Structures are given as structure tokens and as C-alpha cells.
Amino acid sequence: MLKANKIKVTMDARDCEELGISFEAMAKNSPESREVFFKLLRRAERETGFTCQNARLVVEAAIRAEKSEMTLFVTKVDNEEEKELFDKLSHINLPDILGGEADKKPPKAEEKTSTMVELADFEDVIKMCHCMRECFWGTLYSYKDKYYMTMLPSYIPKASEFGSPCPEGYRSIVEEHGKAIVKNSAFLFIRNRFTE
Numbered sequence: 779m780l781k782a783n784k785i786k787v788t789m790d791a792r793d794c795e796e797l798g799i800s801f802e803a804m805a806k807n808s809p810e811s812r813e814v815f816f817k818l819l820r821r822a823e824r825e826t827g828f829t830c831q832n833a834r835l836v837v838e839a840a841i842r843a844e845k846s847e848m849t850l851f852v853t854k855v856d857n858e859e860e861k862e863l864f865d866k867l868s869h870i871n872l873p874d875i876l877g878g879e880a881d882k883k884p885p886k887a888e889e890k891t892s893t894m895v896e897l898a899d900f901e902d903v904i905k906m907c908h909c910m911r912e913c914f915w916g917t918l919y920s921y922k923d924k925y926y927m928t929m930l931p932s933y934i935p936k937a938s939e940f941g942s943p944c945p946e947g948y949r950s951i952v953e954e955h956g957k958a959i960v961k962n963s964a965f966l967f968i969r970n971r972f973t974e
Contacts, residue, residue: 783853783854784852784853784854785826785828785851786849786850786851786852787818787822787849788847788849789848789849790845790846790847790848794814797817799811799814801846801848804848805841805848806911806912815837815850819852830852830854835852835853836852836853836970836971837850837851837853837966837970838850838851838853838963838966838967838970839914839963839966841914841915892916892928892929892931893929893930893931893943893944893946893949894928894944894949894952895934895938895940895941895942895943895944896925896926896941896942896944897924897925897927897940898925898941899924899925900925902925902941903925903927903940903968904968904973907964907965907969908969909936910929910933910936911969912933913929914963914965914966915928915929915930915962915963915965916928916964916965917961917962917964918958918964919953919957919958920956920959921951921952921955926944926949926956927964927965928949929965
């Protein structure tokens with residue numbers, strides 16, 4: 779337990795197997811992964827006293843696909859804290875929190891092959907994140923009144939329903955001059971914080 783209202787859970791493929799789910803399935807937002815997540819919360823309550831009954835939760839995930847390892851940060855918040863928490867989380871870089879336990883960037887496979895999609899407004903960002911529930915990684919930028927999300931090229935056909943792929947040269951302009959709103963785990967963060 780990190781604080782009275784925050785816990786950190788790290789698990790790998792072997793831990794997932796013991797919980798009756800594959801690492802790949804756990805990394806997706808599915809009924810099975812949610813069931814395992816609540817099992818983990820019940821275990822945390824027994825082992826650390828961290829209880830989340832009647833509490834609103836913010837869940838942040840850092841996934842290291844190349845090592846089949848994920849770290850979950852679960853924070854309890856109340857209504858008075860929500861705006862302040864969102865302001866803090868919107869500028870957070872999960873690997874920086876993890877220190878020596880994680881690389882400073884997303885998994886190398888994504889780092890080398892990711893691309894960027896331009897979205898006209900934040901409503902499109904929310905709709906895309908909820909539609910593409912298989913996506914967790916991604917950095918969300920704002921630049922010149924538009925939004926830009928990084929993702930693997932294989933997700934572009936689905937993302938094209940909500941925005942347009944960026945030319946590679948323009949991506950470097952966005953990364954240099956735009957504002958990174960949510961780093962690395964933007965898909966998951968937006969789904970957890972905003973409803974469709």
C-alpha cells in the first residue's frame with residue numbers, strides 16, 4: 779500500500795495464470811479481466827486493509843508487454859478531490875512513477891511502430907477510447923485546438939472512424955510543440971475518467 783487511499787499492484791504472466799487468466803486477457807478491458815481485478819481488490823483488502831466499498835476509483839495501468847508485466851495503481855477519491863486529482867493525473871507519466879521498475883517509454887514494440895491520429899474535438903477522443911477497448915497504451919496531445927493520439931498502426935482502420943492518420947513529419951511537430959495531456963496510458967485513463 780502506497781497511501782491510505784492508494785495501492786500499487788504488480789503482476790506478471792505467472793501471477794495471471796494463478797488467477798485463472800492469461801496475461802493477454804488481463805491486459806484487455808473485458809468481463810474476465812474486471813472479475814480478476816475485483817479479486818485483487820478483495821485480496822488487497824485482506825492483506826493491507828485497503829477497502830474501496832462505496833468509493834470512486836481511479837485506475838492507472840503501466841504495461842510492459844515485452845516482459846509480460848503490468849502495474850496497476852488504484853486510488854480512492856471523493857467528489858471534493860476529483861478535479862485536483864484529474865489535474866495531477868493529466869500530466870502524469872506512469873513510468874516515471876515506477877522508477878527503476880520500468881522503462882522511461884512505452885514497450886519498445888510500440889515505440890518503434892506507433893503512429894498518430896488527429897481528432898477534431900475531445901468528444902471524438904472519448905468516443906474513440908471507449909470504442910477501442912483493446913487499446914491501453916497511447917499518449918494524448920493537444921495542439922492548435924485539435925487532439926492527437928499515438929497508437930499501433932494496426933488500430934488505424936478502427937481509429938479512422940473518429941479521426942485522420944497524421945503524416946509522420948507532422949507527428950514530430952505535434953510531439954515537439956503540442957502539450958502532452960496524458961502520457962503512455964491515455965486510452966485507459968480516458969475510459970476510466972469520462973463516459974460516452
